Amino acid sequence: NKNRKVEFFEDVYNKLLFEYGSVLSDSRIQDVIKKQVKIVDSTTISLFKDILSCVGRKSKDGKSKGGIKVHTVINADEKVPSLVWFSPATTHDHNFLKKLKCDDNTIYVFDKGYNDYKAFKHFTDNGTGFVTRIKDNAAYDVIQTKEVPESIHSGVLRDEIIEIDVKEGKTISKLKVRKVSFYDRENKREFEFITNLFELRADLIAALYKIRWQIELLFKQLKQNYPLRYFLGDNENAIKIQIYCVLIVNLLIAVIKKKLKRSWAFSNLVSFCKIHLFNYIQLMKFLENPEKDWIIDKAEIEQLSFF
Numbered sequence: 001n002k003n004r005k006v007e008f009f010e011d012v013y014n015k016l017l018f019e020y021g022s023v024l025s026d027s028r029i030q031d032v033i034k035k036q037v038k039i040v041d042s043t044t045i046s047l048f049k050d051i052l053s054c055v056g057r058k059s060k061d062g063k064s065k066g067g068i069k070v071h072t073v074i075n076a077d078e079k080v081p082s083l084v085w086f087s088p089a090t091t092h093d094h095n096f097l098k099k100l101k102c103d104d105n106t107i108y109v110f111d112k113g114y115n116d117y118k119a120f121k122h123f124t125d126n127g128t129g130f131v132t133r134i135k136d137n138a139a140y141d142v143i144q145t146k147e148v149p150e151s152i153h154s155g156v157l158r159d160e161i162i163e164i165d166v167k168e169g170k171t172i173s174k175l176k177v178r179k180v181s182f183y184d185r186e187n188k189r190e191f192e193f194i195t196n197l198f199e200l201r202a203d204l205i206a207a208l209y210k211i212r213w214q215i216e217l218l219f220k221q222l223k224q225n226y227p228l229r230y231f232l233g234d235n236e237n238a239i240k241i242q243i244y245c246v247l248i249v250n251l252l253i254a255v256i257k258k259k260l261k262r263s264w265a266f267s268n269l270v271s272f273c274k275i276h277l278f279n280y281i282q283l284m285k286f287l288e289n290p291e292k293d294w295i296i297d298k299a300e301i302e303q304l305s306f307f
Contacts, residue, residue: 037075
């Protein structure tokens with residue numbers, strides 16, 4: 001795997017996503033927002049080898065803890081990665097924003113670790129929407145306080161138009177954005193969001209950010225169901241290939257789950273496929289009715305002979 005091309009596995013994944021995108025897609029979000037909502041986040045996969053530099057405590061053998069950061073974009077209506085980029089764990093998240101494509105039909109949602117005012121200006125100049133949380137120490141000027149209609153969700157506390165300073169070299173310009181303060185009754189805490197979406201209702205801004213948890217669930221799903229704690233290679237190339245293989249399998253399992261009429265837990269599907277990798281089973285038929293279809297159809301599948 002040290003000499004194999006990562007791009008091959010990346011291409012397989014992207015072609016599978018293109019092939020099955022219509023199966024995975026759930027248009028309910030786009031029907032409400034009228035734009036494509038994309039969620040941006042990263043997760044760090046720790047490695048106790050000095051493969052990719054990482055901060056942190058040293059392990060018992062005295063070696064520095066290495067790690068690879070997987071930056072990911074998912075379409076909110078698909079729930080599988082549409083774009084993946086790798087970096088050392090020390091790379092700051094906001095560097096990834098430069099790789100995002102801008103158009104007037106897209107809204108990016110990300111956490112405050114991605115705060116980058118130059119990127120916010122770039123999004124705004126290109127008509128691309130964004131929703132994120134404002135930093136606790138952010139400096140800004142309130143230029144307008146909007147009235148919150150009684151018909152809007154009661155969790156909205158304030159709806160303000162603010163100006164922030166954007167530094168580009170020696171030049172400082174002003175950027176007008178919207179700040180929505182929202183009280184989450186479930187978690188009993190207040191959140192402050194900033195966005196360049198001025199026309200959407202304030203409660204929809206909070207709802208858009210809540211969608212971001214889908215990517216957290218994706219990372220949890222990947223780490224719980226696939227072998228990302230153990231790597232077959234000790235070099236960067238092999239690690240990236242193994243991660244892409246996991247993403248390919250995850251996409252295929254997601255397609256199977258979506259096509260099934262019978263309800264299966266995702267982890268159960270993964271476990272079943274692990275157990276029966278070398279068994280001849282009509283997978284979809286069996287998963288629809290396990291009690292009935294535990295029979296090999298000899299008319300369709302012939303057992304290969306060793307001689």
